[in-house]
Amino acid sequence: MSITELEFQAVTVETAPEEAIQGQSQWQLTWRRLRHDRMAVASIVVIGLIAALAIAAPAFASLVGHPPSQAYPNIGVNVNGTPVSPGTHGFWLGTDELGRDLFVRILYGARISLFVGLSTTLIGTVLGVSVGLISGYYGGIVDAALARIIDAVLAFPYIVLALSLAVVFGPSLWIVIGVIAFFSWAAISRVVRGQALSIREKEYIEAARSLGAGPWRIMFIDVLPNLMAPILVLATLSIPTAIVFEATLSYLGLGIQAPTASWGNILGGAQSYYTVAWWYLVFPALALVITTIAFNLVGDGVRDAMDPRTERVFAAGRKRRKTGSQGDQADGEAALPPLTVADEGGPLSWQ
Amino acid sequence: MAVTRFLVRRILTGLIVLWFVATATFFLFFARNPQIVARQLAGRAATAQILAEVTHNLGLDQPIFTQYGRYLTRLVHWNFGLSYFNGGESVSAIIARDLPRTASVVVGGLVLWLVVGLGTGVLSATRARSLFDRTSTVAVLVGLSMPTFVLGELLLRYVYVPANNHGATWITIGYVPLSQGVLSWAGAMMLPWITLATVQAAVYTRLSRGSLLDTMGEDYIRTARAKGLTERRVVYRHGMRAALTPVVSQLGIDIGALLGGVVVVEQVFGVGGLGQDAVSSIANGDLPTIIAFVLLASAFVVIANIIVDLAYAILDPRVRIS
Numbered sequence: 001m002s003i004t005e006l007e008f009q010a011v012t013v014e015t016a017p018e019e020a021i022q023g024q025s026q027w028q029l030t031w032r033r034l035r036h037d038r039m040a041v042a043s044i045v046v047i048g049l050i051a052a053l054a055i056a057a058p059a060f061a062s063l064v065g066h067p068p069s070q071a072y073p074n075i076g077v078n079v080n081g082t083p084v085s086p087g088t089h090g091f092w093l094g095t096d097e098l099g100r101d102l103f104v105r106i107l108y109g110a111r112i113s114l115f116v117g118l119s120t121t122l123i124g125t126v127l128g129v130s131v132g133l134i135s136g137y138y139g140g141i142v143d144a145a146l147a148r149i150i151d152a153v154l155a156f157p158y159i160v161l162a163l164s165l166a167v168v169f170g171p172s173l174w175i176v177i178g179v180i181a182f183f184s185w186a187a188i189s190r191v192v193r194g195q196a197l198s199i200r201e202k203e204y205i206e207a208a209r210s211l212g213a214g215p216w217r218i219m220f221i222d223v224l225p226n227l228m229a230p231i232l233v234l235a236t237l238s239i240p241t242a243i244v245f246e247a248t249l250s251y252l253g254l255g256i257q258a259p260t261a262s263w264g265n266i267l268g269g270a271q272s273y274y275t276v277a278w279w280y281l282v283f284p285a286l287a288l289v290i291t292t293i294a295f296n297l298v299g300d301g302v303r304d305a306m307d308p309r310t311e312r313v314f315a316a317g318r319k320r321r322k323t324g325s326q327g328d329q330a331d332g333e334a335a336l337p338p339l340t341v342a343d344e345g346g347p348l349s350w351q
Numbered sequence: 352m353a354v355t356r357f358l359v360r361r362i363l364t365g366l367i368v369l370w371f372v373a374t375a376t377f378f379l380f381f382a383r384n385p386q387i388v389a390r391q392l393a394g395r396a397a398t399a400q401i402l403a404e405v406t407h408n409l410g411l412d413q414p415i416f417t418q419y420g421r422y423l424t425r426l427v428h429w430n431f432g433l434s435y436f437n438g439g440e441s442v443s444a445i446i447a448r449d450l451p452r453t454a455s456v457v458v459g460g461l462v463l464w465l466v467v468g469l470g471t472g473v474l475s476a477t478r479a480r481s482l483f484d485r486t487s488t489v490a491v492l493v494g495l496s497m498p499t500f501v502l503g504e505l506l507l508r509y510v511y512v513p514a515n516n517h518g519a520t521w522i523t524i525g526y527v528p529l530s531q532g533v534l535s536w537a538g539a540m541m542l543p544w545i546t547l548a549t550v551q552a553a554v555y556t557r558l559s560r561g562s563l564l565d566t567m568g569e570d571y572i573r574t575a576r577a578k579g580l581t582e583r584r585v586v587y588r589h590g591m592r593a594a595l596t597p598v599v600s601q602l603g604i605d606i607g608a609l610l611g612g613v614v615v616v617e618q619v620f621g622v623g624g625l626g627q628d629a630v631s632s633i634a635n636g637d638l639p640t641i642i643a644f645v646l647l648a649s650a651f652v653v654i655a656n657i658i659v660d661l662a663y664a665i666l667d668p669r670v671r672i673s
Contacts, residue, residue, distance in 0.1 A: 154604045154607075155603060155604055155606060155607055155652065155656065156607050156652075157606070157607035157608075157610040157611065157648050157649075157652055158607060158608070158611050159607075159610050159611040159614050159626070159648070160607075160610070160644075160645050160648050160649065163629060163630070163633065163641060163644070163645065164376070164379060164380075164641075164645060166633050167380065167633060167636070167638070167641055168379060168380070171633075240495075240496060244496075244498045247498050247500075247501075248498055248499065248500060248611070248615060251498075251500045251615070251618075252614065252615065252618060252630050253630065253633065253634065254630070254633065264500075267500065267501065267504060270504065271504060271619070274504060274507050274508040274512070275508075275512055278508060281504055281505070281508055282508075285501045285504065285505060288498065288501060289493075289496055289497055289498075289501065292496035292497075292498075293492065293493065293496040296492060296495060296496050297492070300492075
């Protein structure tokens with residue numbers, strides 16, 4: 001009797017891994033759903049293209065033969081001092097008022113935007129998750145103090161901090177990154193804190209504590225993995241925010257300074273020429289808006305894929321769900337049953 | 352009674368916050384090497400004697416806490432000192448000139464922002480999945496991805512210029528005082544308001560739509576319908592009140608963002624308000640103007656937060672003012 005049961009278990013153990021791997025990985029499920037989200041996939045492709053163009057910016061600069069900060073006062077500027085239009089004298093997208101190649105400068109601006117977007121998101125996420133976990137896990141006075149700080153940061157006028165730092169230290173890339181990171185961690189912290197507050201009451205945390213796990217182990221090994229979904233969504237959505245933030249600071253002259261090209265300071269320059277040079281305004285604006293829309297769509301797509309209950313933000317997505325539901329069914333049905341099995345503790349636990 | 356006590360307490364803490372900000376700005380900005388300040392004012396060619404004279408006239412040779420005390424006393428008397436530039440105009444005069452401009456942008460923009468944001472959100476939620484709802488969700492996405500200054504510049508190029516070429520000269524830019532007629536004032540403010548409102552409204556459309564959709568699924572809404580109330584009354588009286596609470600608390604968070612938006616809008620349209628003057632003061636290091644801006648901005652945030660908390664308590668009876 002007991003031998004047959006053991007044998008039976010042995011068989012289930014042997015067959016289990018295939019199903020378990022397929023079913024347990026939330027990331028596989030997420031990726032599968034995301035892959036069917038056409039807007040999200042298109043946005044990922046667009047972001048990939050922008051990143052490729054940004055990386056290849058020096059190659060393009062040497063291809064057209066115009067370094068990003070090189071002014072061409074003779075061929076790049078009209079007699080009356082206005083920028084030349086797209087296609088003239090080998091300037092694909094025209095020039096700015098100093099006769100610099102707008103195409104090359106936009107490509108170099110993409111480098112700044114992506115760098116600032118990604119680096120501040122990384123800093124903000126690490127900081128935000130840490131503070132949120134500590135606040136939510138410890139609770140009590142620590143939580144009260146940290147929550148106060150989070151609220152204060154969220155309500156702090158960014159323009160005041162940016163202005164003050166620009167006055168004291170002079171505007172620079174590092175100040176931009178510092179200001180954006182300072183404001184991006186708080187939103188993530190707030191969400192992580194709320195989740196951690198409820199997770200720490202769960203039985204498995206108590207079990208971990210009874211086994212002698214220290215606070216850091218519980219926070220980062222036991223609680224954190226359960227929060228990866230909201231953290232990933234927030235992080236993805238904070239990239240476009242950071243890009244807009246950088247562009248705004250640079251536009252105001254508090255960020256990246258000329259001659260280094262950033263979409264914000266290009267658009268700041270375009271401000272004086274909007275009546276005569278549409279290209280000076282439209283092309284960098286398009287680059288900026290396309291990039292932020294793409295990141296926002298990916299963020300929305302990731303959120304929907306992580307949590308199928310949320311409603312589609314983009315109308316086209318809902319159509320896909322309706323018409324594509326039969327097609328998805330196969331995927332969904334193959335994936336979902338093992339997940340429920342795994343949720344209930346896996347094949348081994350039913351004895 | 353509770354309200355009075357709440358107000359007194361909040362105003363007192365607000366004053367402490369402002370004192371803290373004033374102290375921080377003083378030690379961050381003013382407690383610098385007097386030589387640098389004097390050099391900045393007197394010019395590169397100034398001799399050591401002139402520099403010493405300037406330092407003495409400014410009181411920069413006094414002990415730091417004497418300077419700090421004098422700074423606080425002057426702030427209490429609404430004296431922000433003299434601008435380093437603009438021919439040494441007093442900063443209070445600059446504020447008096449700029450404040451109506453900034454206030455025009457803030458008030459109009461805020462009203463339009465809430466009306467458009469909440470209006471679209473409520474219409475979307477009550478007509479979920481309709482064409483209007485889908486169009487507005489796309490518009491929201493674009494709005495969320497569009498930086499304020501880009502929208503402003505595009506409006507300049509593609510609305511302001513064509514409108515003026517085709518005779519709609521009542522759309523102007525810059526600032527026209529209210530005393531010259533409400534219409535010309537609004538004509539100058541229209542584009543700034545639209546710019547400020549559109550980007551921020553997107554957040555509120557999304558928020559109020561989601562919040563109202565959630566609320567309309569609650570049991571007490573079904574009860575309200577069951578007792579025979581009209582749909583309009585159910586939505587606007589029972590649904591809206593609960594749905595507005597997250598919107599109001601978001602408003603408290605967004606006051607800081609609103610200030611940033613105002614500065615950007617002033618810069619784009621050349622309104623010449625406090626924000627634009629503060630930004631242009633960066634380039635020439637005009638500290639008194641910047642400090643006045645920082646202090647006024649902080650005061651604005653403190654006051655606005657008190658108002659938001661009051662509104663919050665009025666909307667949600669479970670929140671006690673105390």
